[in-house]
Amino acid sequence: MEPVRSFFDTPSPSRYSGALSWLLTTDHKRIGLMYLFVILFWFVVAMFLGGGMRLELMFRGRTLMGPESYNALFTLHGVIMVFLFIIPGIPAIFGNFFLPIQIGTDDVFFPRLNLLSWYLYIIGGLLALVTLFIGGPPDTGWTFYVPFSVGTQTNVSVAVFAAFVLGMASMLTGINFVTTVHRMRSEAMGWLQMPLFTWSIYATSWVQILATPVVAITLILIILERFLGVGLFDPARGGDPILYQHLFWIYSHPAVYIMILPGMGVISEVITVFARKPIFGYKAMALSSIAIAVVGSLVWAHHMYTSGMSDTAVFVFSLLTFLVAIPSAIKVFSWVATLYKGSILMTPPLFFSLCFIYLFSVGGLTGLVVGAAGADIHVHDTHFVVAHFHFTMFGGTGFAFFAALHHWWPKMFGRMYDFKRAYWAAVLITFGFLLHYIPMFILGLQGMPRRYYDYVAEFEAGNFVAGFGAVFMLVGLLLMLVNLLISLKRGTLAPSDPWGGTTLEWKTLSPPPLHNFVETPDIADYPYDFTDVVRDSSGDGGGV
């Protein structure tokens, strides 16, 4: 029998070869991999920008740069991490690659639109890059608050337009995934037979479709305000700056759920596979994703308790904020309960997932502190908030992203990576992370505001320690990426199902063939039934 060729050897459309077979491809797997490398590029760029900030803050006064550079650094770190890494990260790479496979089909519903999204993403990234060199990098923070963003002389317009284009890419990807799940799902697969990763991408996609247009329009309004002086937001012209904050957060708060939901989906997959046990409470998991998407869309003004909005608004948004904590808590409890009486095999993806549960719990619980109206007044816009959202966005989504990389790397490239180096990297990242962000909680409670280039003597120790954390983290992250890249050349070949998974991506070859499956896969009644996996492994410790 002739061996089946992988999608790496089968260009689609088949008339192209070489670089063109990638740049003009409509294969969701190739597009996913193209996203992978560009997104990793941006991640590394923003990682060094963040490292630069923390080195500057290690000592009082001027250490490496002046305030202008520092302000540009935190703006670009935020813009790149948010719009170019966290939001697209998991959906564009792993969603693209695995969503069609998990629902047993051969591509997304709009393959060419998928490619267009990638190009929009590239254009948005290039525009962000341009602001670095032309007209002075923007210095507003990623929130672009008016009236500052309307008045500043730096290149805000281009940066805002970059975010607009990236929003477009994100929306089109969302439309594509929703349509794919509805129209392309294997006929044998009902809604409650879908894997949880697919569920989470599906919920995320709806938020992307519904919320992104609001920020897109708002960002365009900033550009109009800058060039035409229409006076919507500028109080000097009778505008309302708080209106801008509402419009901005109507998107940007749901956006944090766009960031975290796919990560939660990843963790559900990884934990079931390595515990060899069904997810605890499948329906609650799927429903809580939807609940987070819905309630999470109604809590935006909890970023604005100090903005001068009415006390009634503070009441409503604080209450809703506490309610949105519940589905996240349910997920954490369910993951831990999934481990109970499992048959747990420690691997790098599971290790990252366990770190995720810990770090995300810290992020979620400190979210209660900033959600409480009176407590938030004290910690709002301080380093406490910086630490809180890094625990959720980096400790949460970032670690889920690393878990996904290690979980699906063998499937995507057909190669195993070195476990020992992966563990070392994970330990360094986690240790550095804690050393980096825990001091920020304390700094915030002491009263150190965020976006501060310099600070009073009281805050010296915390900032000094945090700098060392940053260095450990950078080393760990580089080690992790190098280890994965080395495996592409030197890794041993990965079998179809190296971990013993039940979802459909483990039923095909590593890497998959062009049309994903050699023969139509069977759809299980329940997506996490490990009975066969346990029987086949014959008690030898599993597939690894």
Next chain:
Amino acid sequence: MNNNPVALVDRSLYFTIGFSFFFLFAITVVMIWFVVRYRRSRNPVPSDIRGNGWLELAWTVIPTCIALAMFVSGWQAYMGLRTVPDGAMEINAYAQMYSWIFVYPNEKETENELVVPMGTPVKLIITSEDVLHSFFLPAFRVKVDAVKGMETYVWFYPDREGEFVFHCTEFCGTGHSSMDGMLSIVSPEAYQAFLEEEDDE
């Protein structure tokens, strides 16, 4: 004063952070224990448990109650911060890039220096001359944005003499981190003397 909002804010912080530590500890210990206890070398055959309705109900309802209690304590603290007691002394504050101007009841002005007498509640009426700023006085747990064309306020109860730093916490440009100043709480006599002093300028 028995309804000093500083105490209410701290109560909300301790309550929320305390529960958080408890939950975090419980989750982490249980998670690590499961991973060790049910490792594959020791427990090669997993159980097929797909959920438990009562348990799921319990961990939905109980956290909801706790979350609502946290909400209430946060809201009480917030109301404390918003409810200005009668007889508060009013001082106007103007934020600009990159300093704070304070105007006292007798029209005296100071820059980046706020002097108030001990024992009288102070209400600061805040606005901005240009972009957004935010007045943050950590020692008294108060913070509010300064918005051009709009008046916002904070109040605090100066219950002890001393010097307390305040910051700008809404990013406002290159001088943002140096836009701070000092609150001095002095005796009522010293405050009178301060008011009658000639301006330096």
